[in-house]
Amino acid sequence: LATGAMRTLANLPRTGTDLLYFDVADSRIVAGASGAVWLIEEGGDIRPLVSGLHSAPTPSLSRDGERVALTFRDDDGLFHLEEFRLETGEAKRLTTTSWWMNHAHFSPHDESWIGYCHEGPCEEVMDRVWG
Numbered sequence: 752l753a754t755g756a757m758r759t760l761a762n763l764p765r766t767g768t769d770l771l772y773f774d775v776a777d778s779r780i781v782a783g784a785s786g787a788v789w790l791i792e793e794g795g796d797i798r799p800l801v802s803g804l805h806s807a808p809t810p811s812l813s814r815d816g817e818r819v820a821l822t823f824r825d826d827d828g829l830f831h832l833e834e835f836r837l838e839t840g841e842a843k844r845l846t847t848t849s850w851w852m853n854h855a856h857f858s859p860h861d862e863s864w865i866g867y868c869h870e871g872p873c874e875e876v877m878d879r880v881w882g
Contacts, residue, residue, distance in 0.1 A: 761791045772809040774856075777816035779837075783808035788821060790837065800835055801842075811856040811865075820855040820865045832867055858882070 763784045765771065773782040778793035787802040788810045801808070804823045811820040819835040830852035832845045851870035858864040866882045873879065 761789070761795060761797050763789055763797070774810055774812045776812035776814055779812060779816040781810040781812050781819050783810050783821075788819065790819075800837075809854055813857050813862050814859075818857070818862075820857055822852045822855045822867055824851075832865065834865070852881075 760780065761782070763771070763782055764787075765784045771782060771784050773780055780791040781800070782789045782791065786804040786806065786808075788800045788804075788808055789797055790800050791797050800810075800819065801821065801823075806824065808821050808823050812818070813820075817837055819837065820832070821835065822830060822832050824830050828849075830848050830850065832847075832852060832855055834843045834845055835841070836843075845865065848869075852867055853870045855865055855867040858866060864882050866880065868880055869876050869878050
């Protein structure tokens with residue numbers, strides 16, 4: 752920021768309609784693009800954590816950069832909240848809904864809580880925030 756110089760951190764595959772969602776913790780970045788979640792490590796190493804999703808997911812990293820929270824719609828039409836442990840590669844399904852679940856994030860005050868939202872028209876969806 753002091754110099755205003757730019758540097759490329761990663762080149763991710765993206766379609767023209769993709770939005771890029773990302774989170775940063777410690778020396779890691781997770782990004783959702785082209786139906787996948789990508790892990791970008793210090794030094795520019797990139798690997799997919801999850802692929803084949805129906806949309807660009809919005810991943811969230813825990814403060815220590817060891818866990819990723821993610822919501823996505825599966826082939827069954829249901830929406831799932833999962834937590835991925837980067838060290839072991841273990842995925843744990845935390846909940847499933849029939850409605851559009853999005854924007855999972857670790858609580859900054861207590862990371863045993865993961866918040867997420869019930870998407871849709873705000874005039875109609877009264878139970879917007881979940882945990």
